[in-house]
Amino acid sequence: MNIVILGAGALGVYFGGRWLESGAEVSFLVREKRAAQIEANGLKINSTHGDYELKNPHITTEPDKIESPDIVLVGVKGFHLEGTFNQLQTLTEKGAYILPVLNGIEHIEILQNKFGKDRVLGGLSYIFAALNDKGHAEQAGNMHHLYFGPLDPSQEAICEKLEHMSKNSGFISKKSSDMMYELWKKYMFISALSGVTTAANLPIGAVREHGETFHIAKMIMREIQSLAKHYGTVISDDDVEAALQNARSLDSEATSSMHKDRRKGLRLEVDHIQGGAVRMAEEKGLEVPSLRTVLGLIKPFETPE
C-alpha cells in the first residue's frame, strides 16, 4: 500500500513516520520551503511513545512523480485546504483515496463535491502534536489515535487494507463504521476546547478553575450537539458528558493546537472550525450564540500582522 502524506506538518510527520517505522511505503508531498527545511534538518518524531528518526524519507514537491498512490492523508490546516486541490486532482486521477485528518466538518462535503463521494474517506485524530523549530514533530501525552472509516460503501476494502497496515504501526488506529458520528463528536470537542482556550488565551487548567469560563465549553458542546442533529447525526447527552469529562481530565497545561498557534502568532483555523459551525447553523436557521461569541473573540487574532 502506497501512502502519500500531503502536508508534512505535526500530524503528517507523526502518522507518516509511524507508518514508515512499521515498514509501509510512504511519500511526503510538500511545498518548496518545507522541502528545504527537511533537506537541512531531516525528519524526526520526539514522542512519549518513542522517538523515531525517519531515514531517507521520500520527499517530493511534485505529485506527478508519485507512482500508484493508494491513500493520501491530508494533514493541512483548514485555510490551506483549497491550495491542495491541484495536488489532490493529480493523485485521485491516479486512483488515490483522500483521507483528511483536519479538525472540522465542512471540509468533508467540500472534498466530496470536488473529487466525488467515492474518493473521500472519513478521518480524524486525537493527538497533541506540533512541529518544533527544526520542523520535527513533538508529540506529548498518551493520545495518538487515528480514526478512519468509509463514508461510502465502496470504500470498505481500502479501509480494511488501511486497518491491516496500521495494526503494527505504533499508534492507536480505529476503523469505524460510523465516521460521521465520530467526526461530529470530535468537532464538538474541538470547537469547545479550541474556542475557550484560544478566546481566553489560557490552557485548559486555568479555564477549568473559572466555572463561568468552563461553562462556555459546555454551551458550545450543546450547540454542536443540536447542529449535528440538524445534519442527521445524533450525539447523545452521554457523549456530551464524555467530552466534558475528557476536557476535565486533561493535564492543566494542555491546550488546543489553535491556542498554541495563537501563542506563536500563527494563522488560526477559527474560520474553518467555529466559523464553519456558524455557517452551517445559519443554513438551518439555528441560533448558536456561544459559538458566535467565541468566533468574535478569536477573530482579531486570526491572521498574523
Ligand SMILES: NC(=O)C1=CN([C@@H]2O[C@H](COP(=O)(O)OP(=O)(O)OC[C@H]3O[C@@H](n4cnc5c(N)ncnc54)[C@H](OP(=O)(O)O)[C@@H]3O)[C@@H](O)[C@H]2O)C=CC1
Ligand atoms: N496538532 C495537533 O495536535 C492536532 C491537529 N489536528 C488538525 O490536523 C490538521 C493539521 O494540523 P497540524 O498537523 O497541527 O498542522 P501543521 O501546521 O503542523 O501542518 C500543516 C502542514 O501543511 C502544509 N501544507 C499546507 N498546504 C500545503 C500544500 N498545498 N502542499 C503541501 N503541504 C502543505 C504546511 O506546510 P508549509 O510549511 O508549506 O506551510 C504545514 O507543514 C488541522 O486541521 C488541525 O486542526 C487534529 C488533531 C490534533
Ligand SMILES: CC(C)(CO)C(=O)C(=O)O
Ligand atoms: C484537542 C486536540 C489536541 C485533540 O486531538 C486537537 O485536536 C487540537 O488541539 O487540535
